[in-house]
Each structure stands twice: as C-alpha cells, then as structure tokens.
Amino acid sequence: xxxxxxxxxxxxxxxxxxxxxxxxxxxxxxxxxxxxxxxxxxxxxxxxxxxxxxxxxxxxxxxxxxxxxxxxxxxxxxxxxxxxxxxxxxxxxxxxxxxxxxxxxxxxxxxxxxxxxx
Amino acid sequence: xxxxxxxxxxxxxxxxxxxxxxxxxxxxxxxxxxxxxxxxxxxxxxxxxxxxxxxxxxxxxxxxxxxxxxxxxxxxxxxxxxxxxxxxxxxxxxxxxxxxxxxxxxxxxxxxxxxxxxxxxxxxxxxxxxxxxxxxxxxxxxxxxxxxxxxxxxxxxxxxxxxxxxxxxxxxxxxxxxxxxxxxxxxxxxxxxxxxxxxxxxxxxxxxxxxxxxxxxxxxxxxxxxxxxxxxxxxxxxxxxxxxxxxxxxxxxxxxxxxxxxxxxxxxxxxxxxxxxxxxxxxxxxxxxxxxxxxxxxxxxxxxxxxxxx
Numbered sequence: 001x002x003x004x005x006x007x008x009x010x011x012x013x014x015x016x017x018x019x020x021x022x023x024x025x026x027x028x029x030x031x032x033x034x035x036x037x038x039x040x041x042x043x044x045x046x047x048x049x050x051x052x053x054x055x056x057x058x059x060x061x062x063x064x065x066x067x068x069x070x071x072x073x074x075x076x077x078x079x080x081x082x083x084x085x086x087x088x089x090x091x092x093x094x095x096x097x098x099x100x101x102x103x104x105x106x107x108x109x110x111x112x113x114x115x116x117x118x
Numbered sequence: 119x120x121x122x123x124x125x126x127x128x129x130x131x132x133x134x135x136x137x138x139x140x141x142x143x144x145x146x147x148x149x150x151x152x153x154x155x156x157x158x159x160x161x162x163x164x165x166x167x168x169x170x171x172x173x174x175x176x177x178x179x180x181x182x183x184x185x186x187x188x189x190x191x192x193x194x195x196x197x198x199x200x201x202x203x204x205x206x207x208x209x210x211x212x213x214x215x216x217x218x219x220x221x222x223x224x225x226x227x228x229x230x231x232x233x234x235x236x237x238x239x240x241x242x243x244x245x246x247x248x249x250x251x252x253x254x255x256x257x258x259x260x261x262x263x264x265x266x267x268x269x270x271x272x273x274x275x276x277x278x279x280x281x282x283x284x285x286x287x288x289x290x291x292x293x294x295x296x297x298x299x300x301x302x303x304x305x306x307x308x309x310x311x312x313x314x315x316x317x318x319x320x321x322x323x324x325x326x327x328x329x330x331x332x333x334x335x336x337x338x339x340x341x342x343x344x345x346x347x348x349x350x351x352x353x354x355x356x357x358x359x360x361x362x363x364x365x366x367x368x369x370x371x372x373x374x375x376x377x378x379x380x381x382x383x384x385x386x387x388x389x390x391x392x393x394x395x396x397x398x399x400x401x402x403x404x405x406x407x408x409x410x411x412x413x414x415x416x417x418x419x420x421x422x423x424x425x426x427x428x
Contacts (some may be wrong), residue, residue, distance in 0.1 A: 037426040039359040041135060042182030042382020045426055058133045061428070063181040063383065094421045 002080045007033045008051065016082050023077035037096040039078045046077040047092035054083040119275035123293040124315040127322065128244065128334045130274055132383050133179035137161065140176050140402035144298035147356050148306040148338060148385060149265030150174060154222045160211050162222060165338060166250040166260055167269035174271060182381040182428040184333035186237035187225065187274055187284045197242040200292065201228045209233055209287040224258055225245045232287050234278020234328025266387050268338030276325045277427050284324050297394050298369050302405035314368060319370040319391045332427040335376065335384035343358040349387045353377050368411040369403060383428050
C-alpha cells in the first residue's frame, strides 16, 4: 500500500513510492503544490512543515532549516522521506523575482530559518 | 593590447552538504579531475585544459553556497598595487592575507569582501602542473575524459544588494570593464552587470537583489553547441537535477544548460559567446526585453532560474 502525501494548503494529495522524497514523487506525477528549486536541499524553495506522520530527513542546508525548526517538523520536500502517510503545509514559495511594472528585480529570498518561525 | 592586471577567475570555493556526493558530481558528471585533498578535508579539482594546479575547491559544510572566488593577477607587483588600492578603499572590507600554501601549490592570497557581500581573493602564483594534453606537439583533446568534460572553469554569477559598489570596485580598482548590463524602469536602474577582465563576454556577473552574498552559478566552458546537447544527455543519464536548457542566452550569446550539484549549488556549462575587446561598446538590455535577454528561444522569464540561489 503506497504512502499518501496530503498538502493542506491546496487540500490535495498524491501517492509517494517507498524510499522516494516527497518532491520527486510530486514531480514524477506532474503534480503541483510544492515549489521546485534545486532538489538538493540547498535553496529552501520547497520548504514544508510536517503536521502529521512519520518521516526522516536527508541532509538539509542549515541556511534553509535550522536545527530547532527541523525539531518542529520543518523540512525541505526534496529531502523528506516519508515512512507513512504525511500531512504537510507548504512554507516555501517561489519568489516573483522580476516585475517590470515595479522597475526591476524584487527578490523576497528563500524562507530563512527566522522568517517562518511562528 | 596585452592582457595585464587581473588575468582570470582562478578558483571558486563551494560549500557542499556531502563531500563524496559532490566529488562524484564534479568528477563523473561535470568531468573535472580531482588533483588534491588537504588536511582540512577540502578537495581540489581542475578542468582538463587548465594549466594551473586547481580551479575548484569543495568543502563540506552545513550550508550550501560559495565561500569565495579567486582571481589570478599577472605579478606580485600587480598584487601589491591592487592590495594597496583595496586597503585604501571603503568598498573593500574584511581585508586579510591568506598565507602561501593554505591552498596547495599556491602563493599568498589577499581576501576581501565586496559591497554585495561576496568574498574575493587575489593571488599571483599557482604552480603550473600543466593541462592534460601537454605543451609539446599536443593533441587537441585528451583521452579518458568523463562527463561533460569542460575545458575550464569560466565565471560565476552572483546576487547581492549593493550592485553599484561592487561594479565600482571591479571597474575602478580591479580594472574590469562592463561588457553588458540590464537596466530597469524609467530611471534605467542597473539591475545586472556582466564584467570582463579579459577577452570574454564575462568573467563574473552580478545581479541586484536584497540579500547579500548569494550564489547563482559557477560556469564551465564547453567547445560547441553539440557538447551542450551532450551535457543535456548526461544530465538525464546521470539523473542530475536539471534547472533549464539547453537554450541560448541573448546576454553574452552563450549556448547553455543549467543544472544543480547534489547540494543545490547551480552549475552551468556553456559554449559560444563572443570575443570582447576594450574598445567594444557596452551592450545594454532593457527590462521590457528581459525574457529574450536571458532565454533567447522561449523569451520568457523563469522564476526558478531567477530566484533559486544558495
């Protein structure tokens, strides 16, 4: 029985093969909901918070998820390996990086360890 | 005109989350050669046509990104002159000497922080261990190449806040020229600068955005568009994280493909471009044409390409 990933923000779910990370499972199915960046745990664009479920994390850049945040369930979908059904909230977002009407680049940056602590 | 002063980007030092995964990527996928490891655990690599001992440095860390970029200058006299000018300028901060030998086969390096927050180094000596084909009646390329097999490390693109200060430092003090720029809005605010110290369209480029010291990509030179297409095959064959391409840039005219190392640091391999001479006028792109300026074929802005950095 395959693992299901439920994304709270869009009330959508998709299956994840055992051993796969959440982002790869989403991309392979052509699904959306979590922004896709470097897929290497470095950029932070696919940041999520696990609300329920068992999982393990592969190595994540501390510039994106601090030790404290990781303990609170924050992760990056590209490094998040479910060990059962998961409920997630998407935290990361792809910045709207260029807006000609506003005269140039407006980077909001990757979600920092501090900026998404509630 | 002979090339003097700052000669070329000599090294880029990258932080990686897993050293052996990174070494595998940079040797088997990109196709660099590992040339040394040091007591700190750093790994030094080079491309096949580079004469100097190394050009890429990998260090395991808990954050991805770039530690610093190093610039080879033509002599100790130039190094001393430029260091004196940097020390006297408010544009260069956190100035420090790194002792000879801290990088293997490398002389003293002067490190400083530029207004966009990036660490840069100047050095005058690195042992010439030679390229893979040698210098006496050489063959055009060596046997045994792996992966994409670029001929050399070429440039970096970096993101930071004080673009004006960084451009001033590179042009007024280090003698770089502005090959191309992107300007935005009715005030024509400069939002991107492509700087050259050589005959290339860019040796380093900067984009204005609010965060200091961000790394967009390190780029390696291929010989042809066909090699860029073969790099695309390798990216799929080796299941590497693709960013985008193959395509062509309007800016610099390069034929290009972008992908990520296993820690999320972006790499580019590219071919083409043009030869830059000091009397070539600066090329200017306006923000209303930014789509084709960046990606000439699909002419659309790509948010992942523009906003994903380490």
